[in-house]
Amino acid sequence: MKENEAPEKIYLFESLVNGTLVLEWMPKRLTKNDIEYTRTDSFIKKAARYLNYKLYDRVEVVTFGTAIESITSKEEFIEDFKNYMKGE
Numbered sequence: 458m459k460e461n462e463a464p465e466k467i468y469l470f471e472s473l474v475n476g477t478l479v480l481e482w483m484p485k486r487l488t489k490n491d492i493e494y495t496r497t498d499s500f501i502k503k504a505a506r507y508l509n510y511k512l513y514d515r516v517e518v519v520t521f522g523t524a525i526e527s528i529t530s531k532e533e534f535i536e537d538f539k540n541y542m543k544g545e
Contacts, residue, residue: 466495467483467494468486468487469494505539508534512535
C-alpha cells in the first residue's frame with residue numbers, strides 16, 4: 458500500500474479500557490466480532506471482475522414493468538453496474 462492510500466479493508470475493534478468503550482480502527486481483524494468495512498471502489502472493482510468472468514459476451518436485459526427485452530454487451534452491462542453502484 459502506498460503512503461496516503463487508504464487500505465482496501467479496515468476493521469472496527471471494540472474494547473473496554475478502564476471501563477470505557479473504545480472504538481478503534483484496525484488494519485486486520487482481531488476478533489470474530491470485529492466489523493469489516495470495505496472501500497466502495499474496491500468492492501465495485503471486485504464485483505465487476507466477477508461479472509466479467511461469469512457473464513457471456515452478450516447479456517439479455519429485462520426492464521421491469523415492461524415486456525421489452527434487449528441485448529447489451531457484457532462491457533456495457535458492467536459499466537452500467539459500476540455507475541449504479543456509484544449512485545450515478
